[in-house]
Amino acid sequence: MTVNISSSNEWQRILGSSTVVVTDFYADWCGPCKMIAPTFESLSTKYSKPGKITFCKVNVDNQQSIAQTHGVRAMPTFLIFKNGAVAETIQGANPPALIAAVEKAVKLAGTSAPGASFKTPGRTLGGSSSGASTRRSGQAFGGQPWKFSPFHFFNVIITFFGLYFVSLFSFDPYKAAEKSHFNVNNPRDPPRPIQVNGQKVSGQGASARPGGVRTLADLGS
Incomplete structure (x- = not known):
């Protein structure tokens, strides 16, 4: 989501509340500004993150004081701020340079591209980090070793047949x-x-x- 700056106070608030601020200084009469605007909006939609990365547009005719403060003289000019200070400047309608600068800013903000969190291996309930649900050979559920006992085996057999014959003749x-x-x-x-x-x-x-x-x-x- 792109924020259209409407006052100096709003501008200062955004600079102080977001780690990275990517700003498009433009003018309505500027043809190159209109040409690169879709690229800027696409990057804003993809990378905006509250409190981390904010995309702003500053109309130099309406907010002359902001443009003069940062020495903007050509349109479009893209300024990328990190913790309130200018980290990078891109002048002119240069989509590849703008994309590269924004991707670099994303790393500066300590965030990852959308979908990156889904690239790690999945996990199953009770499983290991690799997602495998296998158990060690010779172990039963609960982690206790399984041992065969002839005593318990024959006791089960005797109990079964005892109950069977008692119920058979009753x-x-x-x-x-x-x-x-x-x-x-x-x-x-x-x-x-x-x-x-x-x-x-x-x-x-x-x-x-x-x-x-x-x-x-x-x-x-």
Whole structure:
């Protein structure tokens, strides 16, 4: 967006609030000014950024004091200000020189061209900076190493077939499976003391389910 300067106060405010100010000093009767005006507007649309880069047009006939302050005597004259001081001057309708000067000013302002932020590799949720979502070999989700345990494998097999046969020979399979001793969600009885030569030994005995049924899970406890 191009700002048409209407007063000296507005001009000073813009110089003090924007890092880079690109200004077109022109006149309505100037043919070369009209020729390069579309190029200036295109650059303004592409690079304007509030507080960073501001594009202005100053009519030298209406704002003679501003033109005299900066020694403008030929039209068009393009002045590029950095922190309020003139950094570069382009006189005449020279589109390549104007484009090069504006692109240099964009770098001075510490901004990048539109679309530059989309050139970096994308990222996936939980992924690495390269966007890859692969995990290390031999690791499960959560970063913990996965290990095969024969004990847990056979315990799952015994529990499955135990529930299967209990429900198979029952009139109400669901209730039978729910009350079965193979149902891992059923509360277990407290460990029974082991007797050795008629004497009770407490502490490390294996807990048995009602009826003396034991699974590998019981043995593991």
